[in-house]
Amino acid sequence: MARGRQRPDPDRSAVNLFVKYVLFFINFLFILVGLSLAIVGGYVLYLKEKKVRTPIDFFFDPSCLMCLAGCIAFVLAFSGCAGSLRENTILLKIYYYLVGLFLFLELALIIFVFVFYYVPDARTTLKLYPEDILKEAIVKYRDDDDMKNLIDVMQQTLYCCGLSNDDKGYLDWNLNVYFNCSSSNQSPESCAVPFSCCNIKSGDKINYLCGGGALKESDPSTQLSSRIYTQGCLKGLQSFMDGSALIIGGVCIGVLLPQALFVCLARMLKDQIMEQRSKWSRT
Incomplete structure (x- = not known):
């Protein structure tokens, strides 16, 4: 006699604990890194009484860049860490939308650099100077x-x-x-x-x-x-770039792929949380 299809266990959580805690621990580490960068960068700016008047003053100052990177890392990591630990779908949405936005901006920067160096006609047309x-x-x-x-x-x-x-x-x-x-x-x-x-x-x-x-x-x-x-x-x-194409390509892949993975994991966890809530509403 053929066995019928096994019914899903209503008591089993739809939330994958591996996905949940991988997101939590990785983002917790980034919270620590972000805080460290922001504190050190801010302290250096305080000591030298830095006055930022133009974008060049900001982007050519390592301490300003440390503050910026630290604050961005902290905001992103906090939303991912708290969202995964507390199973908060709003924070998870904020997390994967922001990480997706930065992923898009990084791809746009790579395309910009490629156009600037290897498509001179487009550079002139777009007035990239x-x-x-x-x-x-x-x-x-x-x-x-x-x-x-x-x-x-x-x-x-x-x-x-x-x-x-x-x-x-x-x-x-x-x-x-x-x-x-x-x-x-x-x-x-x-x-x-x-x-x-x-x-x-x-x-x-x-x-x-x-x-x-x-x-x-x-x-x-x-x-x-x-x-x-x-x-x-x-x-x-x-x-x-011409002499280090393989290294640069490897670095780009090493930076972009984890971000894409985090977006997928956060989206997956959010869907699992919504599925679990729908199971609770039916009981």
């Missing part, structure tokens, strides 16, 4: 030590000088009042570029004045490029 905005950081290079350090690290890491998307990025330093190459500039750094632009090879003696007089040469010569990096950092970023 981020270098015009970034040059403000050159002007404010001496105004904030954190901004200065960030630019220095960028130039040394990407083997670049200035922020333009061409081979004459070093000329961007004419925009800075200390490095500007003009007869009226009495600064001892006149016509020079920062030390982070210096092309120092392994075994070379360190010469902190290697960028002296670099701005007097309007065209990058072989002699000049042996002393300093001449390409702008937007051009240097493209060179880095």
Whole structure:
């Protein structure tokens, strides 16, 4: 005699405990990380009495970025952590909508970078010229030590000088009042570029004045490029991307896939909670 279909157990919860507690513990860890970043970043801003007047002041300051990342991580993780632990569908909706929004923005940023570097015609049509905005950081290079350090690290890491998307990025330093190459500039750094632009090879003696007089040469010569990096950092970023495509692709996948998984888990848990509530309403 064939067995009939087994009826679902009305006493069995529709909520999967594995899904529930995976969301809870992962988001609890992100709450701790977010709080740590926000507290450390805020404390640094308090100590140096940072005044943010423009987007460049914000996005070129590591402590501001730490605060932003910490606050975002805390808000997202709190809604996911509390929503999963308390089985609150409203918080779970907030969580997967916000995570989905950030996932979309990250994909849009990846597409923007791809279009900027590999589709020049589209870049011209859409008038994508981020270098015009970034040059403000050159002007404010001496105004904030954190901004200065960030630019220095960028130039040394990407083997670049200035922020333009061409081979004459070093000329961007004419925009800075200390490095500007003009007869009226009495600064001892006149016509020079920062030390982070210096092309120092392994075994070379360190010469902190290697960028002296670099701005007097309007065209990058072989002699000049042996002393300093001449390409702008937007051009240097493209060179880095071309040489590290697999690494960048792996990082993007490693960042995007977990977010997509969290969205799916939160949506699944919300549906399970709704199913359990409907079972209670029928009893």
